[in-house]
Amino acid sequence: MSTKKFIPALGYDFLSDYYDLAIKITMPEKKFRNKLVDFINPKDNEKILEFGFGTAQNIIILKQRFPYSNVQGVDIDPKIKSIAEYKLNKAEIETPLFLYDGNKLPFEDNSFDKVYSSLVFHQLDMITKLKCLLEINRILKPNGELIIGDWGKAKTKWMRFSFYLVQLLDGFKTTTDNVNGLMIKYITDAGFKEISEIDFINTSIGTYSYYKAYKN
Template identity: 85%
Template sequence: MTTKKFIPALGYDFLSDYYDLAIKLTMPEKKFRNKLIDIVNPIGNEKILEFGFGTAQNIILLKQRFPNTNVQGLDIDPKIKSIAEYKLSKASIYAELFLYDGERLPFEDNSFDKVYSSLVFHQLDKVTKLKCLLEINRILKPNGLLIIGDWGKAKTKWMRVTFYLVQLLDGFKTTSDNVNGFMPNYLTDAGFSEVKEIDFINTSIGTYSYYKAYKN
């Protein structure tokens, strides 16, 4: 299986081990993660996927708050998967983690009630953004919910200036559409409905926005 070229956490593979520390230093971690889980709001027997689980911080928090939730994770980075598995084991939390090749997601049509993602789409180029959203649309059940937390349109001039740090690490090519506020356009183009930016948090390195959309 050939894995599509991807941008690692923090832009470079050797920095992946420092990802959690970077988040703690630059973002209100507890606030933005808890707000994300608030929006996901697991109910009953829902089957939920995190697209781009990273170091599993969101999965750990979700399982701590909602222990019986059926949550799975998908990522493209083998190194980050190893970090995530270690952290889950250390926290005595079980969740299935999958790797994929950057093309078709390894799940059947209509598999999940909800999919959420955090700080992933700003690392994807235009074609890959849309391709991933189309695949997420495919694996969601009818009326399924997609929640994305990621860098959005800067709410102040200072937020735009500080976001240049993210762009220097992750690249201007992939991040420009995020900071220009185009994520809702991609969601609409991928066939989602009721697309909304429902909230945001200004951080020390940019505006982190929350988007919701439903599968038709």
């Protein structure tokens, strides 16, 4: 099966090498990533997946804070996987990373206790958003937990204006649903329960929101 077309980090493949730098410049990185890990809150014997591991920065922080946590990652971008593997090796962290074709995740039904994702869904069109959420639902165990950190509904007029920079890079087609606050609708349509926006951080380029839900 051919790999589904995807939007690279920062919108263009040649910019992927500068992704970490862009995040450091435009966002309160330590704050938003550590808050994400707070919400993941790994427990003993939990099997956890990061959907869209990017440059592995979330995994590095999670493993540094919770060294014995069982976390894996999956992504669609071979170039970003190479960057992630280099960083994990440098940090002396061993974590399985998988590539997939953008269609079916390479895991059995009911495989994970928690799945989390950060800054992925705003890069997906409406059909792909729902397909990915359905796949995440499939691989979660009953009552398994979904945690998503991504661009959400702008909390101020300035947040809405500043988000245009993200839209220029990643495309208006994929990002508009996020800034219109529709992530909760997509998560609901994918069959999750107890869905809520649990927190947010205003950054220099938009409102980064945290969502939590559970598999039925």
